[in-house]
Amino acid sequence: KAGVTQTPRYLIKTRGQQVTLSCSPISGHRSVSWYQQTPGQGLQFLFEYFSETQRNKGNFPGRFSGRQFSNSRSEMNVSTLELGDSALYLCASSQDRKGEKLFFGSGTQLSVL
Amino acid sequence: GENVEQHPSTLSVQEGDSAVIKCTYSDSASNYFPWYKQELGKRPQLIIDIRSNVGEKKDQRIAVTLNKTAKHFSLHITETQPEDSAVYFCAPQGGKLIFGQGTELSVKP
Numbered sequence: 001k002a003g004v005t006q007t008p009r010y011l012i013k014t015r016g017q018q019v020t021l022s023c024s025p026i027s028g029h030r031s032v033s034w035y036q037q038t039p040g041q042g043l044q045f046l047f048e049y050f051s052e053t054q055r056n057k058g059n060f061p062g063r064f065s066g067r068q069f070s071n072s073r074s075e076m077n078v079s080t081l082e083l084g085d086s087a088l089y090l091c092a093s094s095q096d097r098k099g100e101k102l103f104f105g106s107g108t109q110l111s112v113l
Numbered sequence: 114g115e116n117v118e119q120h121p122s123t124l125s126v127q128e129g130d131s132a133v134i135k136c137t138y139s140d141s142a143s144n145y146f147p148w149y150k151q152e153l154g155k156r157p158q159l160i161i162d163i164r165s166n167v168g169e170k171k172d173q174r175i176a177v178t179l180n181k182t183a184k185h186f187s188l189h190i191t192e193t194q195p196e197d198s199a200v201y202f203c204a205p206q207g208g209k210l211i212f213g214q215g216t217e218l219s220v221k222p
Binding site: 035044045048103104105 | 147
């Protein structure tokens with residue numbers, strides 16, 4: 001069974017641009033959640049989707065958005081990038097119940113110049 | 114809002130010693146209590162979890178204990194080995210997917 005796949009692995013953008021990150025969950029998993037990880041800040045929850053519906057959202061500005069498709073693949077978008085958005089963005093999938101037994105992808109390392 | 118705190122933030126032990134990391138949470142609706150391990154440069158991985166109807170769970174050298182009344186749960190690692198060196202995160206679940214700030218464990222040979 002393939003694991004959680006995130007693309008791309010690395011991204012370099014400049015301030016003001018927008019970016020789209022992709023996450024393919026483990027086959028059969030219907031929940032996908034997204035996190036921002038920066039040194040010393042741990043894992044900050046962005047949002048969670050289940051069966052194409054956003055079920056929960058963290059405390060991030062509206063520039064951060066996401067969606068989930070019918071095949072459970074998910075994308076997150078960050079518009080009007082700021083220097084402080086530089087981080088590792090991780091997604092995780094789980095089978096059914098919200099937030100339990102998360103399987104993480106390797107992440108997308110975003111650098112904003 | 115929900116609050117999750119981990120202590121200590123860093124922990125250094127000698128190989129063979131035990132390590133204990135504590136996670137305190139505020140959401141009384143939390144009913145699932147996992148611990149994740151993230152080695153340097155790698156993705157977080159679930160290492161052990163417990164539900165609110167169980168007080169303790171053990172898996173070889175690691176164990177998790179839960180005190181629901183006091184709203185805290187702990188990760189116990191016995192006979193630590195250098196490969197246990199990593200950052201450990203707790204993530205009590207009952208609503209939003211909130212993680213503790215992490216504990217960096219260093220096991221010195």
